Amino acid sequence: MFANRVITRGFASSVASLAPKVAVVGAAGGIGQPLSLLLKLNPHVGRLALYDLVNTPGVAADLSHINTQSSVKGYKGPEQLEDALKGSDIIVVPAGVPRKPGMTRDDLFKINAGIVKGIAEAAVKVAPNAHILVISNPVNSTVPIVAEVFKKAGIFNPKRIFGVTTLDVVRASTFVTTLKGGDATKTPVHVIGGHSGVTIIPLLSQTGINFAKEEVDALTHRIQFGGDEVVKAKEGLGSATLSMAHAGARFTDSLLRALAGAKGIVEPSYVYSEIGAKHGVEYFATNVELGPEGVAKVHPIGPINAYEEQLLKAAIPELQANIKKGVDFVHQG
Numbered sequence: 001m002f003a004n005r006v007i008t009r010g011f012a013s014s015v016a017s018l019a020p021k022v023a024v025v026g027a028a029g030g031i032g033q034p035l036s037l038l039l040k041l042n043p044h045v046g047r048l049a050l051y052d053l054v055n056t057p058g059v060a061a062d063l064s065h066i067n068t069q070s071s072v073k074g075y076k077g078p079e080q081l082e083d084a085l086k087g088s089d090i091i092v093v094p095a096g097v098p099r100k101p102g103m104t105r106d107d108l109f110k111i112n113a114g115i116v117k118g119i120a121e122a123a124v125k126v127a128p129n130a131h132i133l134v135i136s137n138p139v140n141s142t143v144p145i146v147a148e149v150f151k152k153a154g155i156f157n158p159k160r161i162f163g164v165t166t167l168d169v170v171r172a173s174t175f176v177t178t179l180k181g182g183d184a185t186k187t188p189v190h191v192i193g194g195h196s197g198v199t200i201i202p203l204l205s206q207t208g209i210n211f212a213k214e215e216v217d218a219l220t221h222r223i224q225f226g227g228d229e230v231v232k233a234k235e236g237l238g239s240a241t242l243s244m245a246h247a248g249a250r251f252t253d254s255l256l257r258a259l260a261g262a263k264g265i266v267e268p269s270y271v272y273s274e275i276g277a278k279h280g281v282e283y284f285a286t287n288v289e290l291g292p293e294g295v296a297k298v299h300p301i302g303p304i305n306a307y308e309e310q311l312l313k314a315a316i317p318e319l320q321a322n323i324k325k326g327v328d329f330v331h332q333g
């Protein structure tokens with residue numbers, strides 16, 4: 001259900017329509033700009049609010065000339081953050097610094113933790129019912145940061161906070177079909193765990209495809225470290241932006257459709273999870289069925305083989321440490 005439905009008139013239309021509001025925080029960045037473009041093209045978006053510390057008036061002016069139904073408004077600087085978020089149904093957060101070669105996602109914590117915490121605090125004030133889609137790394141820690149800010153305010157709703165891990169399944173489908181053939185758009189791969197290195201656990205046994213042991217090793221490594229391929233290729237100029245914009249737009253589109261009542265929409269996401277709790281972690285990525293309230297059902301891991309059991313075992317201590325770091329940051333910071 002949309003948190004903040006309002007009636008507005010669509011572009012060039014005399015018919016009043018419901019207008020879900022999506023805010024993008026970090027909208028002028030490498031992910032933010034193409035993501036905002038894809039959202040401007042999405043017919044389910046009614047109002048697009050673009051927030052960043054810099055350049056958003058220009059990005060908004062540019063996108064506003066596209067003849068789709070949604071309105072676009074730019075907001076710049078901390079004094080405009082609350083106005084940008086106010087009344088949002090969905091807040092997508094690709095704000096913060098990206099990796100350079102040699103860095104881990106956890107190395108970004110120092111800068112990005114404070115950025116994400118500040119955005120969550122503003123959301124608590126002006127958009128307490130918004131669904132928050134966290135892209136900023138390290139996702140394993142930034143999702144707990146958002147959750148703890150909402151818990152502190154006494155309004156935590158686990159159905160509304162998502163770590164966007166869609167890029168992991170997008171990559172997994174691409175890499176599997178590159179090796180084995182087939183249509184990547186019709187070859188889903190269940191990827192569970194978190195969003196960094198060994199915490200990314202592809203469940204290749206669930207694809208129904210036969211792999212040799214060396215193929216499983218190579219694919220697992222490539223899916224776990226796909227982000228590093230892009231960081232290396234960009235030679236210090238950042239990490240994945242275009243593929244991430246696609247992944248973020250896909251997740252936002254799925255959620256918008258589910259909020260509007262569409263059934264059977266399943267996307268992977270790193271969420272507060274009873275499935276995770278069984279393995280000793282509060283947050284865990286698995287397939288999630290989306291519904292009118294956000295998370296409708298967190299799907300179980302499903303059958304896994306001995307190889308994947310080992311991957312899971314290796315992931316848990318790192319995930320626990322990443323989650324604790326995020327939780328502690330909110331209570332100490």
Ligand SMILES: NC(=O)C1=CN([C@@H]2O[C@H](COP(=O)(O)OP(=O)(O)OC[C@H]3O[C@@H](n4cnc5c(N)ncnc54)[C@H](O)[C@@H]3O)[C@@H](O)[C@H]2O)C=CC1
Nearest residue numbers: 026028029030031052094095096097098135136137167244
């Ligand atoms: N979840 C995932 O699968 C992925 C996550 N990422 C992460 O997304 C984040 C953004 O990456 P890029 O767009 O490439 O970086 P970028 O540096 O190109 O853009 C980041 C934007 O955030 C803005 N920003 C900084 N502080 C802000 C604040 N307090 N409020 C609002 N905006 C603020 C900057 O001005 C900049 O425009 C990084 O942390 C990166 O690691 C990147 C790829 C995939």
Ligand SMILES: O=C([O-])CC(=O)C(=O)O
Nearest residue numbers: 099137167227228239240
């Ligand atoms: O690798 C990075 O730092 C960005 C990211 O999360 C990804 O591409 O999966």
